[in-house]
Amino acid sequence: IVLGSGPIRIGQGVEFDYSTVHAVMTIKEAGYEAIIINNNPETVSTDYTTSDKLYFEPLCVEDVMNIIELEKPDGVIASLGGQTAINLAQPLMERGVKIIGTDCEAIDKAENRDSFEKVLESLGIPQPKGCAVTNIEDGVKAAAEIGYPVLVRPSFVLGGRAMQIVSKEEDLRHYLKTAVEIDEDKPVLVDKYIKGKEVEVDAICDGQNVFVPGIMELVERTGVHSGDSMSVYPPYSISDKVKGTILTYSKQLGLGIGIIGLFNIQFIVDEDDNVFIIEVNPRSSRTVPFLSKATGYSLADIATNVILGKTLKEQGIFTIYPDESKRWYVKAPAFSFAKLRGMDAYLSPEMKSTGEAIGYDDKLHRAMYKALVASGVKLQNYGTVLVTLADEDKEEALPLIKRFYDIGFNIEGTIGSAEFLKEHGVRTKIRHKLSEGSHEVLDSIRAGYVSYLINTRAILSGVHYEDGVAIRRCAIENNVSTFTSLDTVRVLLDVLEEITISVDTI
Incomplete structure (x- = not known):
């Protein structure tokens, strides 16, 4: 069974459906019966010709369990339906369901602040100074220690919801009082805001090796959500030394967290070529379709084979990073501000785009031109x-x-x-x-x-x-x-x- 990504909303669009559909094709080719659970009529995965069986049910524990009890599947894949599916992994596992691919322990290592910091410490990988707080006074104290400006956000969110850059105490108090529910169960993360280039990779780990088909450099500096940034492959302004660091960190993190299948890492590169980790997502991300098209490696298919037990080497992939493409590929976000009343058009760490377009050419500026025109500028x-x-x-x-x-x-x-x-x-x-x-x-x-x-x-x-x-x-x-x-x-x-x-x- 493959869990889909549910209704499309800002921050979780049809890009996640791409991974689901490719997974189903690969599962069928491997000789299994493929079942999709997804409740969104506007996608390819819910087209009745895509999978062997389609359950059009809400992606809630109770509904999914009903299907699992009826179908008794060999395994359930939760890492290809964005955050919706990943959030179901833990409750399903507690009810005795076999989750294949990245397991709950690994998901927790990537998404739980304390476990993630322990992983980074053990690997010696730097991240921006920060901590998780559970009440307003702790938040103010933490920000004073770290030094303003700080980035504040609730943990476990998709699309940078309610994320903000704050530069003084009164704004922080205002944010903690009004924007988020803060308590023991729902900590708020307070981090140092580092100004720098943002770089992103989508990678595949099979438990022994890691494959990074491409490194993407985002045009907008840190502070704009990666889903709202223009993204360029191959990267156009980072040094080979930085690329080397990024690949080393990607391999250490994939193996250290225990990923089986796709994962996504976002990095900051500051002025002195230091590389910091922003976050690791233990699932397929919204850049998978773009990177698959740009590099020629179908990430979702390779990852699904890995989840089904076929290692990267068995699939003929022996290097961590293939040669970069000679052409430029640019992803530009498309916005619907004119249709969304009352939404401020300012780009922030909270995602606002509703689509994307790709432009490619032998010359970078021409690729950018095509992408901008295609996205409606x-x-x-x-x-x-x-x-x-x-x-x-x-x-x-x-x-x-x-x-x-x-x-x-x-x-x-x-x-x-x-x-x-x-x-x-x-x-x-x-x-x-x-x-x-x-x-x-x-x-x-x-x-x-x-x-x-x-x-x-x-x-x-x-x-x-x-x-x-x-x-x-x-x-x-x-x-x-x-x-x-x-x-x-x-x-x-x-x-x-x-x-x-x-x-x-x-």
């Missing part, structure tokens, strides 16, 4: 760029805004940003904000001549005020491409410069 190389920046981003944004100016865009900005740009030689028109009692900014957006809105908010200066929310909302209602991360803007500029013929006076 309107790419225009003319018009006006509206800029409203947090103070700590101004220095970094300056060269980017100059590049827009050089392509031929007009620049408009809210008062702080516009004055900063003017001082540094960029002609900028000032637009007043709502908090100054003016509708100029919104009028600009509504007038239809703004091509891009670049809006960043401060991590260091606390919770942003309502201006940003109103401006982003207005941009989305008027179909203006909005960027809240300067890393994405950098990619956009690379693409625009590639497709624009520049003009200089002689």
Whole structure:
């Protein structure tokens, strides 16, 4: 029996269904009867031609147990249906069900904070400083010891739900009081926020060896959920030394945790090429379909064979890391902000995208162009760029805004940003904000001549005020491409410069 991933919601989309379907094909080829339990009509796995038997039942312990008692399967696979299926593994095992693949002990080692830290300590692998707290005062004390800014989140979640970067005590108290239930059973994790590149691998472990088909580098730095980031394979800016470290850690973690099948690891690489572990997911992740298509290795099929007892070597895989592809593959997220009322378009550690698109080409910028267009971003190389920046981003944004100016865009900005740009030689028109009692900014957006809105908010200066929310909302209602991360803007500029013929006076 393969457990599916249940109804599609933000954070758990059809990417998890891909693994389920491929697993079923492989199980059938191995000569077993394949049964799916999934309750989502909008997927391939619930198409009646996919599996030998389909049970359209809720993925709750009671319903799944009823099916298991009737079917008496040889084994149940829980690691291919995302977090929904993984959460069923423990209660099913307690009721005597045989879980094949990654077992409950390994799942606990990866997902339980204390067990995971012990594994990392024994392997000597660094992770950001942090701890789990069970009440508000402990949380405040822990954050003071670790040092702000900190990343706070409930444990055992998918899609970074209720995860936030907090930079001072009053915000932390506010978060712990309002955003999460905090008690003995539901600890909240408080971690040091490290600024750096985010890198991700999907890997397969068979108990003796580990296979990493590809390393993906995310365009947006840490602090944007990996499901909302643009992701590039092969990695474009990390050194071979870092790749070596990542592969070593991947192998140690796969074997150390006791994974059988697929797992996913997210890393941070800081400025000095130190590699830290963010987390290990003991299941198939949302990047499996992308990486399978980009590398040519069908991860879900290889992993299912491993779960059924066929080692990597028996499948003809002898190396940990195959040669990287000569072409570039870029995954870009697609958003539905226009359809989701009241959702803020700011990218944060909480996942908000509802789909993804892939672009590939021999040249990186062209692959990025294809991915952006495919994911629904309107790419225009003319018009006006509206800029409203947090103070700590101004220095970094300056060269980017100059590049827009050089392509031929007009620049408009809210008062702080516009004055900063003017001082540094960029002609900028000032637009007043709502908090100054003016509708100029919104009028600009509504007038239809703004091509891009670049809006960043401060991590260091606390919770942003309502201006940003109103401006982003207005941009989305008027179909203006909005960027809240300067890393994405950098990619956009690379693409625009590639497709624009520049003009200089002689």
